[in-house]
Amino acid sequence: MRGRALDRAFQVLALLVLCLALAALGALIADVWRDGAARLSWDFLTGFPSRRAENAGIWHALTGSIFVIVVTAALAVPIGVGAAIYLEEYGTRSVAARVIEINIANLAAVPSIIYGLLGLGLFVRALAMGRSVLAGASTLALLVLPVIILSTREALRAVPPSIREGSYALGATKWQTVWYQVLPVAMPGILTGTILALSRAIGETAPLITIGALTFVAFAPDGLWSPFTVLPIQIFNWVSRPQPGFQVNAAAAILVLLALLLTMNAAAIWLRDRYQKKLR
Amino acid sequence: MRRLPRARSRGFEPLIERLLLACALVSIGTTAGIILVLAVETVAFLREVPITEFLFGTEWTPLFATPRFGVLPLVAGTVLVSAIAMAVALPMGLLSAIYLSEYAPHGLRRIVKPVLEILAGVPTVVYGYFALLFVTPLLQRLIPDIAGFNALGPGIVMGIMILPLVSSLSEDAMQAVPRGLREGSYALGATRMQTSLRVVVPAAFSGITAACILAASRAIGETMIVAIAAGQQPRLTWNPLVPIETMTAYIVQVSLGDTPQGTLEYRTIFAVGMLLFLGTFLLNLASAWLRERFREEYG
Numbered sequence: 001m002r003g004r005a006l007d008r009a010f011q012v013l014a015l016l017v018l019c020l021a022l023a024a025l026g027a028l029i030a031d032v033w034r035d036g037a038a039r040l041s042w043d044f045l046t047g048f049p050s051r052r053a054e055n056a057g058i059w060h061a062l063t064g065s066i067f068v069i070v071v072t073a074a075l076a077v078p079i080g081v082g083a084a085i086y087l088e089e090y091g092t093r094s095v096a097a098r099v100i101e102i103n104i105a106n107l108a109a110v111p112s113i114i115y116g117l118l119g120l121g122l123f124v125r126a127l128a129m130g131r132s133v134l135a136g137a138s139t140l141a142l143l144v145l146p147v148i149i150l151s152t153r154e155a156l157r158a159v160p161p162s163i164r165e166g167s168y169a170l171g172a173t174k175w176q177t178v179w180y181q182v183l184p185v186a187m188p189g190i191l192t193g194t195i196l197a198l199s200r201a202i203g204e205t206a207p208l209i210t211i212g213a214l215t216f217v218a219f220a221p222d223g224l225w226s227p228f229t230v231l232p233i234q235i236f237n238w239v240s241r242p243q244p245g246f247q248v249n250a251a252a253a254i255l256v257l258l259a260l261l262l263t264m265n266a267a268a269i270w271l272r273d274r275y276q277k278k279l280r
Numbered sequence: 281m282r283r284l285p286r287a288r289s290r291g292f293e294p295l296i297e298r299l300l301l302a303c304a305l306v307s308i309g310t311t312a313g314i315i316l317v318l319a320v321e322t323v324a325f326l327r328e329v330p331i332t333e334f335l336f337g338t339e340w341t342p343l344f345a346t347p348r349f350g351v352l353p354l355v356a357g358t359v360l361v362s363a364i365a366m367a368v369a370l371p372m373g374l375l376s377a378i379y380l381s382e383y384a385p386h387g388l389r390r391i392v393k394p395v396l397e398i399l400a401g402v403p404t405v406v407y408g409y410f411a412l413l414f415v416t417p418l419l420q421r422l423i424p425d426i427a428g429f430n431a432l433g434p435g436i437v438m439g440i441m442i443l444p445l446v447s448s449l450s451e452d453a454m455q456a457v458p459r460g461l462r463e464g465s466y467a468l469g470a471t472r473m474q475t476s477l478r479v480v481v482p483a484a485f486s487g488i489t490a491a492c493i494l495a496a497s498r499a500i501g502e503t504m505i506v507a508i509a510a511g512q513q514p515r516l517t518w519n520p521l522v523p524i525e526t527m528t529a530y531i532v533q534v535s536l537g538d539t540p541q542g543t544l545e546y547r548t549i550f551a552v553g554m555l556l557f558l559g560t561f562l563l564n565l566a567s568a569w570l571r572e573r574f575r576e577e578y579g
Contacts, residue, residue, distance in 0.1 A: 100305070103311055117549065
């Protein structure tokens, strides 16, 4: 049976390719771990940048990353959830809603560096925010907005219509229905999507380089108008240097960044599981 | 259900609706903002550099004493790296998708798919590190005359990055193909391979193509991998072993310097950005159109 043998061979080939892809992920993590694990220490986490690789730390970049992400969330979540509520609960049949929908799908696929150019032209120059935390967070907020809107809509769509109908039957207005009935039910789903969107933003480098986030900031940011740097930019800066000592620093900083991402993703999965148990 | 407070005055509900609409309009504003910012600076750039020189010139040396503004070397670099990435991601992604959709037991698929998608969630700066300090040294052992910065290493790593995009979306498309088609094929005595390649893949073709175009668009817009590992030398070549520069890497290169606003050099990044935006926009549009067509066929 030639056909059967060929079929077997094809199946083995496809499985091998799949294993190769998974092996690439393994190699990536093993490589970074091998290069950087020995460099991780409390001093590395709480240290400031230094011209000597062995003294340098990431405190300024770590606090910068967290600060920027918190401000990004404060800007993007209310607007994103509001937009999703409008599209899902209010304007579903209007032409405007359809146009906005197509537009959001397109925005989700625009390269992140283009958002950087928008941030540079709009926030840094036109609105004169300079190269501040606020300018960086505003740029990232526009970047994650489509993702937050899309995931919030999905969470709202999963709310059974009977809950809305029950609320209307008791004489509630549209907004009362949304605020007191729909949003609480959809909240875990919204939170999960938001955390995943923000975990993408925390790894972004290109848009923040484009708006001119500095690589030589030697202090933790102390306000919305403060200059800042973030972990990915610090990693980029260290990778670009020829001295091997800095490349070890880059590997160690990557491990911290990956740990941060893992924590955020674990939180999202935990929320989703809790939510699914509750519904049953 | 919770008890409701007394309904507020009649003006409150329309106000809320208008507020929510304003939130939704932020997304329209973003698109308008992108086009406006890019267009204003590009027009100013084209006032000083003829559009024919920009689009068809073969030398890109805007930072030299005698600057030349031919964007073709940057376009060639971008296309070269993206083509290598697609050469990796297409066959691997499609085979993975076929395995997961047609061969893998349900439990395995439920575990492997999310693990594969981790690849798409790794920050791109990490891939840059991997390309420069792991893949390129590995390639140097196989191909002795490859440069420390080259198109091949970052191209391969970029292929790994977009692989889950190809495999996940293609697998979704294959899963959407009705069972009846497969059963008909089996009833005629076809093997699983014949069924996958001659029935399922052709039936899901528009969905798979949409996935691949989206992956290509992602590759063209990808920045950090090439900024770190491909070098910063714009050159018009198809040789993957020498340093090149992509459109995105050029924008990063200029952004790292302190370029004063209003100079021609400052405007180049917006002109290059405009080209990048238009290119990826057309690809995204084509992908969305194909996906819509696929949904109409089997939706």
